[in-house]
């Protein structure tokens with residue numbers, strides 16, 4: 569049972585802020601009016617969030633986001649870009665301006681807005697906007713999804729089909745999505761941890777090698793490897809062939825739950841891997857990494873984590889439901905990982921803050 573004082577305080581606070589009389593009083597009182605308005609707007613955003621996401625999806629899919637980036641855009645240009653009839657085009661651009669994707673810069677003229685500018689310039693976030701059609705299909709009836717057996721097929725479980733027998737096309741589709749959103753994760757991870765102190769680093773579940781390529785550019789002396797499922801590594805080989813990384817990166821096709829992990833690396837990375845898997849599988853993978861590392865070797869975990877200050881909704885809110893719909897894994901907090909890492913044999917674990925915890929958090933463990 570939680571402490572009695574906590575229950576009493578929470579119940580009193582909730583009864584107070586739920587009371588229409590208190591709300592009316594707070595909205596009129598000069599000193600607390602700002603808080604009341606902000607909380608009311610936040611309540612509205614919770615309710616309307618799906619509309620905002622779909623405005624973003626429509627600006628992306630119609631080409632409006634890119635057209636706004638080219639320069640001032642009038643209604644004729646919105647119609648020409650989106651192919652929508654005039655009233656619909658006007659409705660869309662005004663909706664985009666209402667959530668700061670666009671901005672009115674004069675009567676009948678729009679440019680990118682303060683939310684639109686960083687999003688338009690972020691190919692990874694835009695790839696996720698397009699990919700969300702699958703997530704929203706699975707979430708159309710959220711309670712049905714939560715009640716369903718996690719073996720039932722979903723749009724996301726079909727998209728993320730991890731197996732040595734996965735068709736090349738499926739592996740290619742999810743690896744391409746991951747590659748396009750890797751730049752922002754790599755930037756945060758490389759800024760958080762000095763990989764140059766190592767001799768050889770292998771990226772476990774390294775996909776098409778985008779993280780290892782960023783590492784190669786940041787640390788020219790490092791020896792590098794990528795371990796992933798055979799159908800993924802086939803794509804990685806094609807992407808790296810003919811680049812300067814072709815000879816520098818050793819490719820390890822294998823199943824990290826079946827094949828022993830490669831020896832000879834003093835650092836292993838798990839970037840956006842562990843949250844995909846249930847606890848038993850995570851324990852097995854951490855134990856395999858511990859076994860393959862030399863004494864003093866490091867394991868670097870980088871992924872969005874639950875209970876992250878400043879990004880709490882992203883953790884158990886967004887990734888909680890995303891991974892539920894995927895039928896595998898869960899977001900974990902740094903504290904939960906610390907316990908699992910200790911159980912696997914790692915002697916110490918450091919949580920290194922990143923500048924954008926909504927993108928990723930970093931843990932470094934020593935064998």
Ligand SMILES: CC(C)=CCC/C(C)=C/CC/C(C)=C/C=C/C(C)=C/C=C/C=C(C)/C=C/C=C(C)/C=C/C=C(C)/C=C/CC(C)(C)O
Pocket residue numbers: 686687690692693696728749840841843844890891894
């Ligand atoms: C210059 C003047 C006048 C004023 C400046 C004022 C000022 C300081 C403004 C701040 C401007 C600024 C710096 C904005 C920065 C914006 C940024 C960095 C935006 C970043 C957005 C990133 C987003 C939206 C990322 C989204 C990522 C998603 C949704 C990732 C999903 C990942 C998934 C689903 C992964 C799946 C893998 C699996 C299966 C779970 O393993």
Ligand SMILES: C[S@@+](CC[C@H](N)C(=O)[O-])C[C@H]1O[C@@H](n2cnc3c(N)ncnc32)[C@H](O)[C@@H]1O
Pocket residue numbers: 730731743746747749750753772773774775776779795796797800822823824825838839840841844
């Ligand atoms: C979510 S993606 C992350 C890819 C990359 N690390 C990134 O952050 O962009 C998960 C990766 O783990 C790989 N993977 C999943 N199960 C695996 C297994 N049993 N053995 C090896 N790799 C696996 C997938 O093929 C995929 O490339």
